[in-house]
Amino acid sequence: MTVWRVEDLGVTIGGRRIVEGLSYAVEAGRCLALIGESGSGKTQSCLAPFGLSPGVASGSARLLGAELVGAAEEVRRRVRGRDAGFIFQQPLSALTPHLTIAAQLAEAMGGEADPAARRAALEEVGIDDPAQRLRQFPHQLSGGQRQRVMIACALAHNPRLLIADEPTTALDARLRKGVLTLLDRLRAERSLAVVLISHDLGLVADHADEIVVMRGGRMVEQGPARTLIAAPAQPYTRALVAAAPRMDAPRATPPPAGAPLLEGRGIGVRFRRQGWRAGTFDAVADADIVIREGEAVALVGGSGSGKSTLACALGRLGPMNAGRLTWRGAALPPRGRLSFEQRRAIQIVAQDPVDSLDPLWPAGRAIAEGADPASGHLDPARLAALMAEVGLAPELVERRPSALSGGQAQRVAIARALAADPALLICDEATSALDVTVQAQVVALLRGLIATRRLALLFITHELALARALCHRLVVMDAGRIVEEGPVDDVIAAPAHPATRALLDSQ
Numbered sequence: 001m002t003v004w005r006v007e008d009l010g011v012t013i014g015g016r017r018i019v020e021g022l023s024y025a026v027e028a029g030r031c032l033a034l035i036g037e038s039g040s041g042k043t044q045s046c047l048a049p050f051g052l053s054p055g056v057a058s059g060s061a062r063l064l065g066a067e068l069v070g071a072a073e074e075v076r077r078r079v080r081g082r083d084a085g086f087i088f089q090q091p092l093s094a095l096t097p098h099l100t101i102a103a104q105l106a107e108a109m110g111g112e113a114d115p116a117a118r119r120a121a122l123e124e125v126g127i128d129d130p131a132q133r134l135r136q137f138p139h140q141l142s143g144g145q146r147q148r149v150m151i152a153c154a155l156a157h158n159p160r161l162l163i164a165d166e167p168t169t170a171l172d173a174r175l176r177k178g179v180l181t182l183l184d185r186l187r188a189e190r191s192l193a194v195v196l197i198s199h200d201l202g203l204v205a206d207h208a209d210e211i212v213v214m215r216g217g218r219m220v221e222q223g224p225a226r227t228l229i230a231a232p233a234q235p236y237t238r239a240l241v242a243a244a245p246r247m248d249a250p251r252a253t254p255p256p257a258g259a260p261l262l263e264g265r266g267i268g269v270r271f272r273r274q275g276w277r278a279g280t281f282d283a284v285a286d287a288d289i290v291i292r293e294g295e296a297v298a299l300v301g302g303s304g305s306g307k308s309t310l311a312c313a314l315g316r317l318g319p320m321n322a323g324r325l326t327w328r329g330a331a332l333p334p335r336g337r338l339s340f341e342q343r344r345a346i347q348i349v350a351q352d353p354v355d356s357l358d359p360l361w362p363a364g365r366a367i368a369e370g371a372d373p374a375s376g377h378l379d380p381a382r383l384a385a386l387m388a389e390v391g392l393a394p395e396l397v398e399r400r401p402s403a404l405s406g407g408q409a410q411r412v413a414i415a416r417a418l419a420a421d422p423a424l425l426i427c428d429e430a431t432s433a434l435d436v437t438v439q440a441q442v443v444a445l446l447r448g449l450i451a452t453r454r455l456a457l458l459f460i461t462h463e464l465a466l467a468r469a470l471c472h473r474l475v476v477m478d479a480g481r482i483v484e485e486g487p488v489d490d491v492i493a494a495p496a497h498p499a500t501r502a503l504l505d506s507q
Contacts, residue, residue, distance in 0.1 A: 001028045003193035004161050008059040009069075011041065011048045011217075013403065018055065019045045019217045024210075028160070028191040031183075033204045033225065035197075035240065036214035037435045038407025039393075042197045043089065045214075046163045050084065051076045054403070063161055081110075085159035087167040089197075089406040091146035092352045095138040101149055102134035108156035121152040126178055128304070143351045143429065144171045144303025151179060158190065165197045166406065169432045172302045172462040174506035176200070180207045199407075199435040201244045205229045213237050243436040245465035247492075257472055258293030261328060261456050262314060262346070262424055268322030269309050283309045284480050287323070291424060294454040296446070298467030298488065300503060301477035307460045308351060310477070311426050314458065315348045347417035349430040351460075353409040357401040363387075363412045364397035370419030378419060386415040389445055391438045407434045414442065418449070424456040425449075431466065443470050464503060468492060476500045 004026045011019035019041040026032045034042040048055035049068040061068045063083055068076055080086075088094035095104060105118045115134070122130035125148040138146055151167060164183065168176035180203055187194050198204050204211060208225040213236065221234045232238045269284040284306045291297050299307050312318025314325065316335045325332040327342065338346075347370070350356040357366050361376075367386055368378035384394060390411040401409050414430055425446075431439045447470055449455040461467055467474060467488060474491040476484040478499035484491060495501045 001191075002026070003028050004061075004063055004195065006045070006049070006059070006061045009045060009049070009061055010058040011044045011053075011055040012058070013044070013053075013055045017217065019048075022059075022212075022214075022217075022219055024212050024219075024222065026161070026193040026195060026210075028193055029187055030210070031187060031194040031196055031208045032210045032212060033196040033198055033208035034212050034214060035199060035201065035204060035435075036220070037240075037437055038199075038405045038411075040214040041217040042214055043165050043405060046165070046195055046197065047086075050080055050086075052080075052086070081157070083160045085154035085157065085162045087151050087154045087162070087164040089165045089169065090352050090354045091143070091150040092138055092355050094150060095146060095153075097138055099137070100134065101136055101138070101141075104149070104153055105134070105156060108153040110157060121156055122149070124155075125149075125152045125182065126175060127152070142304040142308065144175060147171055147303075148175075148179070155186065159192070161193045161195070162187070163195045163197070166199070167196070168198075168200065168203065169406075169429075172503070172506070173464075174502060175303055176203060176462075177206075177506060183207070199439075201229060201241060201436065213240070240436055243440045245436070245439070245463060245469060247465045247468065255294060255451050257295035258454060259328075260290050260326075261293050261295075262291045262332075263326045264289045264314055264323060266323035267310065267313055267320060267325075269306075269313050269319055270321045271319075282480050284313065287477075287482050289314070289475060289482065291456050291458055293423070293456055294450055295473070296450055296457040296459055296471040297473045297475055298471040299458060299460045299475050299477065300462065300464065300467060301499065302503070303462075305477040305499075306480040307477050308428050309480075311348065311428055311458060311460055315346050315426050317348060344420040345423040346426070347420050347422035347424070348426040349410075349413050349417050349428060351428040351432070353406065353413040354401050354404075356413055357409060359401055362398045362400055363392070363404065363408075366401075366412055367415045367419055370416035382419075386419055389418070390415045391441050407438060410434055411438070411442075421453075422455065424458065426458045426460075428460045429462070430459075431461070431463075439466070446470060464492065476503070 002025050007023045009022040022045055036042055044053055044055045047053040048057040049061035057069045063079055102118055105121055118134055119130045127133050127148050168179050186192055196208055205225050211225045211228045212219055213221040215236050221237050232241055265288050267284055267287040270280050270282050272280050287310055301307050313320040316338055364383055365376050368376045371378045392411050431442055459471055471488050474488045475482055476499055484497040484500050495504055
């Protein structure tokens, strides 16, 4: 039975045609993957027919036979609430910030108030301590935890069609496979049709039945997943497959590191729990880390292991309850007391790019903020050069975040950080929303900046293949503690801690 069918689908935004002539069908219990570079129209082609984007759809899009293109908003709202579920790309932006997780699940369940059902929904997607998570707000969860809450909400009303837009972006490799295995089981048990938007070709090959490759709003190639990835017919598809990071890829030796730049000793971050388990817990405990001039350090670990919390403490953007930080050998002032030059010297690219950008500022203004926060002015030639460095098309300079794809927003955030000419760049999953070709470009860009500017890099990632391609050292976190560190090749060749071995086994 065909659940979802699009025929000659087009999408127009602001008079510009961004999707043209797209046709495919998904049957019950089957998974079709849409892959392609950022901005190719993958997300818009799925959201516009449901009225969930600024795009105006044309052609035909039918869910269980009901035409959505041109349908009244009442019809589309009823279909969205009954037959379709959506896992959005940026969970922090998609979840309501002032509602607890329990309230958001209750809303997704149509007013269901049974606490046991909500706990079961979180347990099904691998959330730890679901009773506590239900009392929390989205900002109190890690990126991976928010992503899993988003998945639980999407499945809560038992939809017939699930549109999963990069559903595993914020998850470590073990959880990525676990979530997609869960989706495989659910679509088999519920005869669920799945449209999977992804740039992770390895996972697509293992979990999708069919692949549609998109570029510039048009379909480039379509076929069975394993066949298409093993023997792509089109040059563009071959380029995507070749650009995917691999653990066995040749590795360029990074240039030698210099003197210590940022040094943290005994770093601790403690948070207070609310509700019946009121008290404190250590998100980061007794962490020692050194980052040298021109050195790239990969910080890896499972979702919720404390990587982002430690990064925010090191960049003086988050709390730090214990330990001391030094910058070029001198004590680093507390949060809020850094000088203008110190703040410019340490730049962070956040995990959720859309949430980190001002929604009212166009891309060019956002990038210029990195160079001069007061005036927001940047020489046009330098702005163009920064956009070109991170693979942003010139015509995107006037687009606001809402009109950018997730990958485009991520590149704007990276360009904004580079505009400040930092000495240390902290990248929190900065390549997670990028397609593999742009991901490879950004890694090459960062490698060049390390060599030419002696830029130091703290690179938070779930992808050990990316860490191996870019970094000197590997630092592994588990349950808020640094459990292992050393040269990348040494740690990968002979992991000493079970957490490191688990990460390697899941790649």
